[in-house]
Amino acid sequence: MATSNAQHSVNSSYREKLIEHLFISEMLKLSWIKHDCMLEVSKPEVDNAGYDVLMEVGSVIRHIQLKASFRNSKTSKQNINFRLSEKPAGCVIWIIFDKNTLAFESFLWYGSDPNMPLTGLLEARVAKHTKGDSTGLKKERANIRVLSKRKFDKVDCIDGLFYRLFG
Known part of the structure; x- marks a missing residue:
């Protein structure tokens, strides 16, 4: 049975958590198969520091903000x-998945080499609130930056993503 567009929007929080758990699962599975179970995973209690999950292999610690959209989505920015x-080595992983099966198809990567800080956000456009105030003015969101899809590098597989994250 195909998943409807309504289900994706009505249950977007559910889908977001599901994609996050699937991502963590795939990374742990890869660590099990190829990297001697060295991956450690932590989650923040509060979501105010810009990351959804923290992953660590050896001395490399990654603060990861996850984004997701289905293949052929019109989403062009995040x-x-x-x-x-x-953060010491923050990065953004934009997961592209199949709308019906939620299978990962590819990844978009925005980040630096392991143990290097994330650069380029200072120059990015400041986001605005989606709703205006009583006068209709959409105020800036000082801590939020807008990155277009073209700023991300495409990574075709989870193995390539693991390498980007941890070298």
Whole structure:
């Protein structure tokens, strides 16, 4: 049975968590198969520092903000929390998945080499609130930056993503 567009929007929080768990599962599975179970995973209690999950292999620690959209989605940009650039090696992983099966098809990567800080967010456009105030003015969101899809590098497989993250 095909998943409807309504299900994706009505249950977007459910889908977001499901994609996150699938991503963590795939990374742990890869660590099990190829990297001697060296991957450690942590989650923040509060979502105000710009990352959804923290992953560590050896001395490399990654603060990761996850984004997701289904293949052929019209999404052309993402809002990124500026505080991610304050972390030692923050990065953004944009997961492209099949709308019906939720299978991962590819990844879009925005980040630096392992143990290097995230750069480029300071120059990115400041996001605005989606709703205006009482006068209709859409105020800036000082800690949120807008990154277009073209700023991301395509990574075809989870193995390539693991390498980008941890070398």
